[in-house]
Amino acid sequence: METVVQNVWTKTKVLVKALIIGGIVLILQIPTFYVTDLIKEREQRQKEAIVEVSSKWAGRQNIAGPVLVIPYRENADSTKSKHFAYFLPDQLNIHSKVSPEEKYRGIYKVMLYTSGVHLDGSFNNISLEKLKITPQDMIWNEAFVHLGISDVKGLNDNVRLRWNNQVLDMSVDGWAAQALDEGLNAPLNLTGPDDLKNVQFSADLNLNGSQELLFTPLGRTTSVEMKAKWPHPSFTGDILPMQKKISRDSFEAKWKSISQKRNFPQQWKDNSFIVGQASYKGSDVTSTAAAIAGVNISNNAFGADLYDPVSGYQKTLRSVKYSFLCILLTFAAFFLIETSNKKSVHPFQYGLVGLALVLFYTLLLSFSEYIGFNFSYAIAAAATIGLIAWFIKGILSSSRLTVVLSVVLLLIYTYVFTILQLQDYALLLGSIGLFITLAVIMHFSKKIQW
Template identity: 50%
Template sequence: METTVAQAWQKSKLFFKALLIGILVLLLLIPAYFVEELIKEREQRQKDAYEEVSSKWAGSQIITGPVLVLPYAETVANVSGPPTILRKQAYLLPDKLTITGDMKPEERHRGIYQVMLYSSTLNISGKFNEIPLKQLRIDASSVLWNEAYVCINLQDPRGLKEEMQLKWNDSLVTLNPSAVNNAVMKDAFIAPVNVSPEGAISFSSQLQFNGSHELLFTPVGKETTVKLSSPWKEPSFTGVQLPEYQITRDGFSASWKSLSHTRSYPQLWKETSYDLTNASFGTGLFIPVNGYQKTMRSVKYAILCIVLTFAAFFIIEMVNKKSVHPIQYALVGAALLLFYTLLLSFSEYIGFNIAYILATVATVGLIGWFIKGVLSSGRLSWLLSLLLVLLYGYIFTILQLQDYSLLLGSIGLFITLGVIMHYSRKIQW
């Protein structure tokens, strides 16, 4: 009778301990949430450092133009009085636009954070064919030829290093910043230009400016060609069109060719408003390792680490008839969570991969030392330490192979479940 009672008590004790461990796992998700918030806070500080440095240099740049603006007068009949004369504007884009230049990266630091900036020199050239007044349905006598102007937009004009000048046929004009507020640009560099109803117009300009993060081009030409080179080895091409490119140990070179039919706006129009930058493309200075993103992804696996470690700990405890207090489980769980704070702090200085190795060594060493004292067994301590090394190595592999993370995760969990099912058979539930 006493044996039966003892067995029943042992089974109920085993059940309640497993239940308590499950509750402990759920409670450990609370500090895991705060670790995620800490990572977000540090990432935001990195963004703030980037914004601070960029504000003193220049932000992302988008080159738009040149656009020729042709004011004209339109007479509207009035039944009750004299006709009304309205002042309107027509917009013409170049028939050919060629941009060539370079992008020189410059590295800055704000505290522990790295900020990539750049300086660029661009040579812009192209031409307007004869102005198609018939296509615009405007009479030549209605055009205010002496009020025609050309406009070019640089998204962050603070980055401009030299006066913006434009060779317009045989004349040289200086473009000045102005709140033009037309249907194409709110702010731009503009200059009055000589325009006649007949004959093509050629233009050329050189822009020297600073920027950060991205350099984008708006394909306003009927045929737009852009060629860009840089000593930066990690370009991040962006926008609606990808270039033909070559990356070597000396940097990269890229070329884009865009035709007007790939855009959402026409080559010429009247009064209608279009957002020309919707068709822009270009490149950014990509910093290869973003430790915050990888650390955040690794925290997503915290529940997996805790559950598998506790499961291994529990099976070792039961199979080897050792007794482990729930507080000791909690201490192991705390060590598992401290892994992520170590990873976060190390990665800010030495990069994610090395930080992951150091955090793994520190965490596994601490838990292995603790388990050796708790179980009074060097063999079991080494066994659990080996399991932790395999677990962290498995997660590290998933983090590196992002495209195959679901496949590797599913296979790994299936194998792990099989191992747990195999060894749990030895437990007398």
């Protein structure tokens, strides 16, 4: 009778312990949530550091222009009200050479740059008839040219625009046209439509910025060439470059945009469209003129982001999402080894091993802020495996079982790291890995007397 009771208790004990271990796995998700909040907090601090440094240097830059603006009079209820007509260039060529510069705010690195930008092009086919405006209604002597720059604080030199035979000094002094946002303006003092035939223009900019440099394709045909001494570009915006070359320490890219690819006309009246700041990363339009006008032309901008691969907050956050899997697989291996070899491990000791697995992510976060994600992952994994191996060796008093569990941990961390690196195949690799893992657990669980 005692033997039967003992056998029943032995089987019940295994099941009860398995349930307790499952409960520990769930409880360990609580500190994991705190780790997730810590990662988001550190990432937010980095963003605040970027904003602070950029506010003193210059923010993201978007160059849009030039735009020819001519006021005109229009009859309305027996009075003549003042309006604006906007004309875009037929050809726009932009050449940019970017020199990145790294600045630090505490431990946080901020990507800044200085860019030399040369732009040239022409206005060939300005037609007032398409806008149903007569030359007599145009206020020619108040015409001006506008060059959109997202953050004029970044200008290092005075900007002079060569307009046919004229050299125009551009300034922020303003002509209040609702469809224009921040940038530079210069008066043209036109006398009539003859002054707009085959206009050639060019300008050079020496411009500071941070993180991203964009160009708005205002030309009927727009060609952009960018060179930078930076090996990690992230091409962003409405279109991708048609040519790109990335080397160990630099990149070159070329874009070409034609009017058929965009959602705005070559000329318009009033504030039907605006030339404002681009809505970065698909966010809502933030231009001041957007409250009045409908379509922000600068949302068609494209360019490059000087991506910093050392910043590993997103990868660290992704790795935490696999914490439940890592803890579950480690405990499963631990439980199978314990049960198969008739060893006894207290649930409290399972909890200590679980805390070591959670601390892996704080180590990963801490090191990644200094030496990059990949090296940090290797260091954190090695430290965690070493700590658990030392602890297990003292519990099981078996070098063989310690080596087996260490190899299992190494395979788990390698598996997760591979998934993090292969984003496009993460689901496929994850599914295959879990299937194989389940098969292994099923095989070894057959030896357990449940």
